Amino acid sequence: MVTGGCHCGAIRYAVEGEPLTHALCHCSDCRRHAGAPLVGWAMFPAAAVKLTKGEPKVYASSAHGRRHFCADCGTGVFYANEAILPGIIDIQSATMDEPERLPPRAHIQVAERIGWMEDAHALPAFERYPPIT
Ligand SMILES: [Zn+2]
Ligand SMILES: [Zn+2]
Numbered sequence: 001m002v003t004g005g006c007h008c009g010a011i012r013y014a015v016e017g018e019p020l021t022h023a024l025c026h027c028s029d030c031r032r033h034a035g036a037p038l039v040g041w042a043m044f045p046a047a048a049v050k051l052t053k054g055e056p057k058v059y060a061s062s063a064h065g066r067r068h069f070c071a072d073c074g075t076g077v078f079y080a081n082e083a084i085l086p087g088i089i090d091i092q093s094a095t096m097d098e099p100e101r102l103p104p105r106a107h108i109q110v111a112e113r114i115g116w117m118e119d120a121h122a123l124p125a126f127e128r129y130p131p132i133t
Pocket of ligand 2: 028031
């Protein structure tokens with residue numbers, strides 16, 4: 001059982017079973033909707049995903065793409081596309097209570113990746129913040 005929800009707690013979900021896949025998406029739609037360089041998506045059969053609290057607002061981000069997000073805090077939680085992925089719900093994996101449990105398996109849509117993201121792992125890293133100079 002995987003549980004998660006939005007930042008403010010108005011939306012909560014629970015899902016049974018293992019994801020069909022889990023990928024880090026670099027497409028421009030994900031980037032712009034999230035306001036982040038990439039978005040992790042864990043794919044589940046729609047029947048396995050239960051809303052346990054609240055009702056997300058739905059935004060049509062493309063002809064058939066539907067992004068479900070919390071209208072109070074703005075967190076994106078689900079993506080559905082009945083034309084391309086019927087019966088599937090993608091869960092924005094960073095909303096999971098224990099995101100460490102389900103590591104991603106691939107980067108996708110790298111054709112649209114921001115160029116500097118390719119080497120982002122090589123940047124200097126700080127436990128918290130860099131020292132102020
Ligand atoms: Zn919220
Ligand atoms: Zn995407």
